[in-house]
Amino acid sequence: MNNRKPEYLVPALIAGAVSGALSGIPFVNCLCCLWIIGGAVLASFLLARNTAGPLTAGDGAIVGALTGIVAAVIDSLISVPLRPVNAVFLRRIMDSLARFSDQMPAQWQELMQRNSAGGFSVSGFLFGLFFSAAIFAVLGVLGGVIGVSIFGRKKTPASPLPSQGPPDATA
Amino acid sequence: MRERIPPTSEAAVRRAVIPVFALTLAGTLAWLSAIFLAPCLKSRSPAAAAFLYSFFSPVCHQIPGRSFTFDGYPLAVCGRCLGIYAGFLAGLVIYPFARGFSRISLPPARLFLLLSVPVGLDFAGGFVRIWASPIGLRFAVGALWGILLPFYFITGVSELVLWRSSRKKGPEPSPRIDEPALDSPRRKNIE
Numbered sequence: 001m002n003n004r005k006p007e008y009l010v011p012a013l014i015a016g017a018v019s020g021a022l023s024g025i026p027f028v029n030c031l032c033c034l035w036i037i038g039g040a041v042l043a044s045f046l047l048a049r050n051t052a053g054p055l056t057a058g059d060g061a062i063v064g065a066l067t068g069i070v071a072a073v074i075d076s077l078i079s080v081p082l083r084p085v086n087a088v089f090l091r092r093i094m095d096s097l098a099r100f101s102d103q104m105p106a107q108w109q110e111l112m113q114r115n116s117a118g119g120f121s122v123s124g125f126l127f128g129l130f131f132s133a134a135i136f137a138v139l140g141v142l143g144g145v146i147g148v149s150i151f152g153r154k155k156t157p158a159s160p161l162p163s164q165g166p167p168d169a170t171a
Numbered sequence: 172m173r174e175r176i177p178p179t180s181e182a183a184v185r186r187a188v189i190p191v192f193a194l195t196l197a198g199t200l201a202w203l204s205a206i207f208l209a210p211c212l213k214s215r216s217p218a219a220a221a222f223l224y225s226f227f228s229p230v231c232h233q234i235p236g237r238s239f240t241f242d243g244y245p246l247a248v249c250g251r252c253l254g255i256y257a258g259f260l261a262g263l264v265i266y267p268f269a270r271g272f273s274r275i276s277l278p279p280a281r282l283f284l285l286l287s288v289p290v291g292l293d294f295a296g297g298f299v300r301i302w303a304s305p306i307g308l309r310f311a312v313g314a315l316w317g318i319l320l321p322f323y324f325i326t327g328v329s330e331l332v333l334w335r336s337s338r339k340k341g342p343e344p345s346p347r348i349d350e351p352a353l354d355s356p357r358r359k360n361i362e
Contacts, residue, residue, distance in 0.1 A: 023229075033230040033252065034294075057277055058334055061327035075229065132229045139230070142320055145327035149277040150284075 006051040008063045015043035016070025016140075023071060024078030036071050036136050037143035040064035044147020055152030057145045064144020068136035075136075076129045181273040187332040188272045191325055196263050203256055210244035223247055237306060250306035251290070251313040258317020266321050275326045275333075283319055290316045 019039025043063045048055055209223035224233065224247050231248040238245040239253060246253060270276075289312040296302045 033255075036230075056330060057275070057323075057327040058330035061331050064327075072229075128225075128229070131226060135230055141327055142324050145277070145323040146283060146320075148327075149323065150280045153280075 006047055006055065006059055006063075008047065008059075008066055011043040011046035011050070012063050012066035012070055014046060015039045016067040017074050018042065019067065020071035020074025021078060024075040033139050036068055036139040037146070039071055040067045040140040040143025041147035041150070043067040043140075044144050045151045048148070048151040055148045057148055060144035060146070060148030060152060061141045062144070064140035064142065064147070065137045066140070067144065068138070068140025069133045071140070072129060072132035072136040076125065076132055080125065183333065183336070184275060184329070185272045187336065188275060188325065188329045191329045191332060192263070192266065192272065195321065195325060195328075199256070199260050199263060203260060206247045206253065206256070207241055209247035210241045213242070213244045237309065239306060239310075249309070251293075251309040254310035254313025254315075255317040255320075257310070258314035259320050261314065262318040262321040265318070266325065270322065275329050277326055278319060278322045283323075286316050286319055 016039060019035045019042070022039075023035045040060075040063070043066075044055070044060050047059065047063050051059075205223055206227065209220050209227070212220035212223065227233065227247040231252045233245070233247065234249060235245040237249040237251070239250055240246070248256070293304050293309060293312045297304060
């Protein structure tokens with residue numbers, strides 16, 4: 001019987017990079033937390049494809065958590081240079097809405113300020129990374145287990161029957 | 172294939188599931204409380220409110236036009252996200268009655284895919300600009316999807332806890348074959 005442990009890291013790196021990138025790109029990131037869950041489902045798919053035998057919910061939880069952490073790192077790194085782009089994108093939305101409404105809600109202005117305020121600071125980046133990693137890991141666990149339920153349940157291949165050798169001459 | 176946990180008793184499963192369930196429930200309540208606390212603190216403590224809004228910013232676009240309001244200000248997450256989290260809480264309430272704490276198993280994949288259709292259609296329709304669904308509908312489809320999620324989360328984490336506890340216990344120690352039993356003639360000869 002093959003007792004090789006599933007390789008969690010490579011599927012987590014691939015799926016985490018994809019979902020982290022999509023979470024950080026403006027306009028595409030409108031799917032909110034579902035990118036992370038979807039990325040973890042993808043990680044489970046990759047894990048199932050590379051693992052002989054069925055996976056369990058625990059396997060999905062591990063690969064999903066790793067995917068979430070990788071996604072948090074990628075998202076945090078991408079968000080730094082894309083922050084001004086996000087602000088421009090939101091400004092365009094506000095400008096289009098302002099053509100049709102007499103008065104913009106105060107919350108929009110605040111949302112703009114929140115997204116464009118302040119420069120980059122290492123402490124702020126690490127702080128945000130820590131919280132993102134924790135939240136994304138939890139979402140990743142969820143997605144990983146969902147992925148295992150869809151892709152990870154395979155029948156264990158039946159072991160071949162032992163070949164019938166010649167009878168023991170000494171018996 | 173990973174070394175699987177040996178067959179475990181219902182008591183062992185309960186010892187794993189109940190703490191996981193309790194912590195998940197506590198975390199969910201705290202999460203939802205923070206979502207509603209953010210607008211409450213807007214006029215009372217703007218710095219604390221800003222922290223809470225920033226805390227949820229990695230998981231939600233927080234567009235005010237797509238968020239419910241509370242105490243005059245938008246919640247920390249959009250209507251769809253709030254629906255998912257509220258559905259998650261509802262699923263946690265249902266969990267003990269539907270599954271109990273003595274067994275862990277994943278729901279059928281078909282059920283998950285079925286409940287994902289409304290939220291998928293709602294998102295796709297908005298993304299390609301076929302329609303712009305109202306916040307209430309976003310909340311409802313999110314809640315429908317969120318109800319099933321605790322059954323996955325608790326199963327996965329509980330299984331990790333069971334793995335961990337089975338590895339800590341280790342295999343049953345085999346009897347030492349080099350030491351004679353107390354009433355063995357070999358021991359009497361030694362003494």
